[in-house]
Amino acid sequence: MIQKKMSVAGRLWIEIDGNNFLGSGRIELLEKIETLGSLRKAAISMGLSYRKAYYAIRSVNELAPSPLVELKQGGKGGGCAKLTATGRKYMLAYHEIAQQFVIFLTKHSKAL
Amino acid sequence: MIQKKMSVAGRLWIEIDGNNFLGSGRIELLEKIETLGSLRKAAISMGLSYRKAYYAIRSVNELAPSPLVELKQGGKGGGCAKLTATGRKYMLAYHEIAQQFVIFLTKHSKAL
DNA sequence: AAACGTTATTCCCTTTGATGAATAACGCAG
DNA sequence: CTGCGTTATTCATCAAAGGGAATAACGTTT
Numbered sequence: 224m225i226q227k228k229m230s231v232a233g234r235l236w237i238e239i240d241g242n243n244f245l246g247s248g249r250i251e252l253l254e255k256i257e258t259l260g261s262l263r264k265a266a267i268s269m270g271l272s273y274r275k276a277y278y279a280i281r282s283v284n285e286l287a288p289s290p291l292v293e294l295k296q297g298g299k300g301g302g303c304a305k306l307t308a309t310g311r312k313y314m315l316a317y318h319e320i321a322q323q324f325v326i327f328l329t330k331h332s333k334a335l
Numbered sequence: 336m337i338q339k340k341m342s343v344a345g346r347l348w349i350e351i352d353g354n355n356f357l358g359s360g361r362i363e364l365l366e367k368i369e370t371l372g373s374l375r376k377a378a379i380s381m382g383l384s385y386r387k388a389y390y391a392i393r394s395v396n397e398l399a400p401s402p403l404v405e406l407k408q409g410g411k412g413g414g415c416a417k418l419t420a421t422g423r424k425y426m427l428a429y430h431e432i433a434q435q436f437v438i439f440l441t442k443h444s445k446a447l
Numbered sequence: 448a449a450a451c452g453t454t455a456t457t458c459c460c461t462t463t464g465a466t467g468a469a470t471a472a473c474g475c476a477g
Numbered sequence: 478c479t480g481c482g483t484t485a486t487t488c489a490t491c492a493a494a495g496g497g498a499a500t501a502a503c504g505t506t507t
Contacts, residue, residue, distance in 0.1 A: 227485030228353075235345040263482085297472075324439070327436070409506090413503085
């Protein structure tokens, strides 16, 4: 095979005041939190260390005008993590853009 | 200022067989090479170490079906670096896509 | 043959990021 | 009031990336 496979690739994220706010990894984390109801379980399910996941969520919550994830410690089950309405809103917004981005990349890959 | 400035940002590159081939940094390096005619000067002008620049060009040349940069050692001036026709071709192709990407990002930033 | 400035390559050190372990804090259930 | 599983935080360690320095190789020019 002489002809090599060439394609256009990229990464996409949302910034707030120039700081990284939401990329694909953090979005996936939000999804897992919604499904599992626990930050620890969400992290493990992604092969992520709890600490990294925790700092990610902390950063997200601090950057945003209002928190995307509500964390509770203690209580039934030891604690829990839940998406807020804001969190679901940004998740949808990101998905929308990401979908357009895939189309963009595919289109320009074919034109190479 | 309560309202924070939110925007969509991203990075774009061309892959060959899944390997990083050309991103914005390498493209800038190609431009400097065309302008300066020297890999060392190009690297320095970007605040890049010569070694990193050299490995980048080496990787680019090895991945591509034919070299993008022609390096010559010895001779008048000690040596030189020149873009090939293939190099100019890919530089233009990348610029085209990058320009569309800027439009894409701007459009979706406004929609946030 | 000597000089010159670049390409080509190796070595070591620093720095940065990531990781795992360990532990405290918390609040409901029983 | 004890147990439980989670959130919250600190610490030491390890791997990977990056940079500077040093040096060889090269071929034209003088």
